[in-house]
Amino acid sequence: MSDQARMVNENQCQMCMPLGGVLAFKGVEGAMALVHGSQGCSTYMRLASVEHYNEPIDIASSSLNEKQTIHGGEGNLRKALDNVLRIYQPAVIGVVTTCLAETIGEDMQRMIKAYTGESSLKGADIIPVNTPSYAGSQSEGFWAATKAIIAHYARPVDKHGGVNVIIPHISPADIREIKRIMDLMGVEYTLLPDYSMTLDRPYGQYSKIAPGGTSREDIARMTGARATIQFGLTCPDELSPGLSLQQEYGVPLINLPLPIGLENTDRFTETLGRIGGRPLPDTLARERGWLLDGMADAHKYNAEGRPVIYGEPELVYAFASVCVENGAYPAAVATGTQSSLLLARVKLLLAEADVQPVLLEKADFAMIDEAAGETNANIAIGHSGGKLLTERRDIPVVRMGFPVHDRIGGQRILSAGYAGTLAFLDRFTNTLLEKKYATYRQLKREELFSQISIEGDQ
Amino acid sequence: MDTYCTLPTVPDTLIEDRQGSILTKGKSKGHISCTSDSLAGAVSQRACVYCGARVVLNPVTDAVHLVHGPIGCATYTWDIRGSLSGGSEMYRNSFSTNLGERDIIFGGEPKLSACIDEIVAKYSPPAIFVYSTCVVGVIGDDIIAVCKEATLRHGIDIIPVESSGFKSGNKVVGYRAAAEALLKLIKPVEGQVVEPSRKLNFLGEYNLGGELWVVKRYLREMGVEINVAFTGDSTVAALKQAPTACLNLVQCTGSMHYVANQLEKTYGIPYMDVNFFGAENTAESLRKIATFYGDEEIRRRAEALIERETGRIRPVLERYRKKLAGKRAAIYVGGAYKAAALIRQLRELGVEIVVTGTQTGKKEEYENLSSMLSEGTILVDDANPAEIERFLREMKVDIMAGGVKERVLAYKLGVGFVDHNHDRKECLAGFEGAATFAEEVYKTACSPVWKHLKKTSEEVRL
Numbered sequence: 001m002s003d004q005a006r007m008v009n010e011n012q013c014q015m016c017m018p019l020g021g022v023l024a025f026k027g028v029e030g031a032m033a034l035v036h037g038s039q040g041c042s043t044y045m046r047l048a049s050v051e052h053y054n055e056p057i058d059i060a061s062s063s064l065n066e067k068q069t070i071h072g073g074e075g076n077l078r079k080a081l082d083n084v085l086r087i088y089q090p091a092v093i094g095v096v097t098t099c100l101a102e103t104i105g106e107d108m109q110r111m112i113k114a115y116t117g118e119s120s121l122k123g124a125d126i127i128p129v130n131t132p133s134y135a136g137s138q139s140e141g142f143w144a145a146t147k148a149i150i151a152h153y154a155r156p157v158d159k160h161g162g163v164n165v166i167i168p169h170i171s172p173a174d175i176r177e178i179k180r181i182m183d184l185m186g187v188e189y190t191l192l193p194d195y196s197m198t199l200d201r202p203y204g205q206y207s208k209i210a211p212g213g214t215s216r217e218d219i220a221r222m223t224g225a226r227a228t229i230q231f232g233l234t235c236p237d238e239l240s241p242g243l244s245l246q247q248e249y250g251v252p253l254i255n256l257p258l259p260i261g262l263e264n265t266d267r268f269t270e271t272l273g274r275i276g277g278r279p280l281p282d283t284l285a286r287e288r289g290w291l292l293d294g295m296a297d298a299h300k301y302n303a304e305g306r307p308v309i310y311g312e313p314e315l316v317y318a319f320a321s322v323c324v325e326n327g328a329y330p331a332a333v334a335t336g337t338q339s340s341l342l343l344a345r346v347k348l349l350l351a352e353a354d355v356q357p358v359l360l361e362k363a364d365f366a367m368i369d370e371a372a373g374e375t376n377a378n379i380a381i382g383h384s385g386g387k388l389l390t391e392r393r394d395i396p397v398v399r400m401g402f403p404v405h406d407r408i409g410g411q412r413i414l415s416a417g418y419a420g421t422l423a424f425l426d427r428f429t430n431t432l433l434e435k436k437y438a439t440y441r442q443l444k445r446e447e448l449f450s451q452i453s454i455e456g457d458q
Numbered sequence: 459m460d461t462y463c464t465l466p467t468v469p470d471t472l473i474e475d476r477q478g479s480i481l482t483k484g485k486s487k488g489h490i491s492c493t494s495d496s497l498a499g500a501v502s503q504r505a506c507v508y509c510g511a512r513v514v515l516n517p518v519t520d521a522v523h524l525v526h527g528p529i530g531c532a533t534y535t536w537d538i539r540g541s542l543s544g545g546s547e548m549y550r551n552s553f554s555t556n557l558g559e560r561d562i563i564f565g566g567e568p569k570l571s572a573c574i575d576e577i578v579a580k581y582s583p584p585a586i587f588v589y590s591t592c593v594v595g596v597i598g599d600d601i602i603a604v605c606k607e608a609t610l611r612h613g614i615d616i617i618p619v620e621s622s623g624f625k626s627g628n629k630v631v632g633y634r635a636a637a638e639a640l641l642k643l644i645k646p647v648e649g650q651v652v653e654p655s656r657k658l659n660f661l662g663e664y665n666l667g668g669e670l671w672v673v674k675r676y677l678r679e680m681g682v683e684i685n686v687a688f689t690g691d692s693t694v695a696a697l698k699q700a701p702t703a704c705l706n707l708v709q710c711t712g713s714m715h716y717v718a719n720q721l722e723k724t725y726g727i728p729y730m731d732v733n734f735f736g737a738e739n740t741a742e743s744l745r746k747i748a749t750f751y752g753d754e755e756i757r758r759r760a761e762a763l764i765e766r767e768t769g770r771i772r773p774v775l776e777r778y779r780k781k782l783a784g785k786r787a788a789i790y791v792g793g794a795y796k797a798a799a800l801i802r803q804l805r806e807l808g809v810e811i812v813v814t815g816t817q818t819g820k821k822e823e824y825e826n827l828s829s830m831l832s833e834g835t836i837l838v839d840d841a842n843p844a845e846i847e848r849f850l851r852e853m854k855v856d857i858m859a860g861g862v863k864e865r866v867l868a869y870k871l872g873v874g875f876v877d878h879n880h881d882r883k884e885c886l887a888g889f890e891g892a893a894t895f896a897e898e899v900y901k902t903a904c905s906p907v908w909k910h911l912k913k914t915s916e917e918v919r920l
Contacts, residue, residue: 043863066595
């Protein structure tokens with residue numbers, strides 16, 4: 001474990017908390033997001049999200065400025081809510097805070113309660129979430145918002161046979177795959193937050209608020225579910241939506257790793273099998289078979305991989321698992337946020353490994369770059385920030401996570417399920433092969449030919 | 459007050475308070491309402507003061523750019539500007555003091571000081587720009603004092619940039635903060651002699667896609683040397699030579715007019731507006747520069763260059779003009795300078811402008827823009843997505859020119875797009891840039907994809 005005690009953060013690995021909150025709200029049907037703070041925050045979040053999703057992503061701002069910060073931002077917040085309601089006519093408005101709003105001590109609950117009490121525009125649910133950017137990254141913001149959304153609608157309901165599925169910030173393609181697997185296994189579910197359509201719209205008639213998202217009715221019934229499957233091994237208890245459902249409504253929590261990787265997907269399908277009572281259907285069994293076949297075909301190439309894996313904790317853990325089960329033992333594992341849970345899990349995962357990887361939390365790319373150099377990493381898995389590794393060390397990056405802004409299709413990156421895991425493995429292995437084919441002749445010449453040609457063979 | 463005529467208002471699509479910011483040429487009376495703070499909740503495309511300061515200063519290649527605040531501001535602006543460098547790549551690194559909860563409560567000054575020390579120990583940069591962000595203003599960190607102390611401690615320029623984002627919703631204030639920082643950087647020290655030269659400075663040129671280098675080449679051919687651009691491909695050392703120039707060219711007026719004014723006041727350097735976007739604009743600007751120098755040889759070379767280059771690209775422009783005639787364009791960009799440049803460049807290609815807007819235009823600038831436009835064109839200040847969506851539909855726009863946030867909306871509506879944004883990779887300046895521009899407009903406006911999309915949007919409802 002690198003024990004750099006540097007103060008300065010050099011080339012950031014994570015983004016800020018309110019962004020996570022905003023993205024979670026985009027998974028609720030008919031929702032708009034509003035950021036209570038300076039305008040720059042929402043515009044930059046839009047820029048980052050737009051470049052990744054290649055979708056118009058409208059995020060409103062209360063446009064706080066100096067006047068308001070002395071007297072409080074209530075006036076601007078009200079005006080902002082009025083305008084959002086008028087233009088977008090949303091069913092839900094998620095209001096996240098910024099470091100500015102939190103520092104001046106805005107009482108979101110009180111202000112929104114007062115607003116909804118008086119407002120003549122009925123029908124919109126306004127849900128505040130505290131997401132000060134100095135208290136966490138977008139991963140924490142995402143959990144916090146999901147928890148707040150559930151809490152807002154939670155009330156005692158009749159028990160039913162459906163299952164809750166709570167996801168971290170994965171790609172829309174992964175969401176669709178998880179849903180497909182559950183459909184194939186015959187399990188009824190409510191997945192939250194479901195932005196698989198809202199942040200990835202097929203071309204057609206354009207509307208200001210994208211169709212799709214988890215409905216409010218379904219969210220309200222989450223308290224009566226049979227169980228909650230939460231992909232949150234690294235989610236801290238105080239932010240855990242699934243844990244609060246268990247503690248307050250007795251819905252049993254099943255905390256699983258993201259179904260990325262053979263073992264992780266097996267755990268998911270086995271859990272679904274127990275819940276739904278059905279065995280693995282032929283379609284999925286075949287996909288599993290193809291994955292196994294692919295793992296065998298590629299195992300020797302993959303054994304040459306020494307990956308650096310970085311990004312949001314839940315994703316990092318899942319991809320580390322895939323690498324380990326294919327013999328591509330990670331050289332370094334890093335996350336930009338604080339996550340002792342991630343580090344503990346990865347240590348367990350790599351207990352048997354010959355060489356222990358460098359483990360980094362609160363990492364920046366200066367640290368990751370250094371670790372990559374020390375460990376002779378030859379491939380990276382993570383978001384576009386890793387292009388620094390390519391530029392400085394020729395380490396190719398297999399992109400996943402957020403943001404992927406220097407390639408197209410960030411929203412379509414599929415890594416979940418058997419099919420997705422195989423798709424990822426192909427990308428991973430082929431990246432290694434591409435590099436190998438491009439360099440091996442030269443390397444062999446330098447390494448071996450040069451030794452004999454000195455003796456004057458030519 | 460005169461009534462403002464806007465599009466037929468459908469309730470709940472346009473905010474009433476925005477009416478004054480949307481005019482239709484020939485139909486609306488009075489001036490456009492602009493340069494005010496954005497409306498809360500309107501989803502303005504504008505960013506913040508820090509944004510304005512960062513985009514202006516970031517291209518200073520060998521300086522360290524340190525953002526004092528929580529992590530977000532730095533992450534969002536890491537390497538997002540397409541400015542190219544011929545030398546140092548230090549500016550492509552993003553440094554943040556990453557203020558946490560403790561720092562917010564107890565103050566971030568010690569951390570800032572420590573971060574500066576770390577940076578100097580690791581990189582020995584010639585200068586450090588320290589940007590303040592929203593929270594820093596609120597918690598009362600005195601970055602000016604910290605920078606002053608650090609400057610004495612390390613013997614290099616450590617310059618505070620007062621860019622606290624909440625000062626105003628308008629990033630133009632950020633331009634000003636950046637300007638003050640630059641002026642501080644280039645101020646000669648006590649007793650330093652400023653030796654005047656025949657070189658010029660190029661203000662408001664950020665070397666996106668190498669555009670500075672194209673202009674440099676033209677000027678060199680004419681016999682004129684650029685000292686430094688503010689701030690494209692600039693170094694701290696070259697910027698410090700700025701007071702020696704005999705002329706300042708100003709391209710992006712929004713960000714640099716203030717600087718030009720101050721340089722004239724303080725160092726007696728005159729300035730002139732130039733515009734290297736579009737063949738005609740480029741020729742005009744080169745001639746203006748030649749006239750300023752009053753040298754017959756420079757003038758002769760300028761004419762030779764103009765003749766040669768315009769001749770070279772004429773067939774290219776002709777070819778594309780044929781295919782683009784009658785296409786309708788919408789422009790929504792950051793500043794009026796860029797909007798004016800685009801209007802001319804698109805007109806050169808036979809494209810009709812039906813919508814024009816900016817984030818930060820001033821009253822006189824809008825009047826100038828309006829004079830360039832035909833009747834029925836919509837003029838808009840500080841537009842939001844709902845308005846842009848309406849204009850694109852109702853004005854039957856074929857292509858749009860703007861930034862990243864506008865691009866995705868345009869594609870969703872089946873409208874082609876010309877990237878004139880902060881991170882563009884293509885060189886669009888000078889004669890060759892005019893040819894590249896024409897090609898880019900053509901590739902998007904005449905792409906085969908649109909006919910499929912148009913057909914589908916009529917059939918499919920999701």
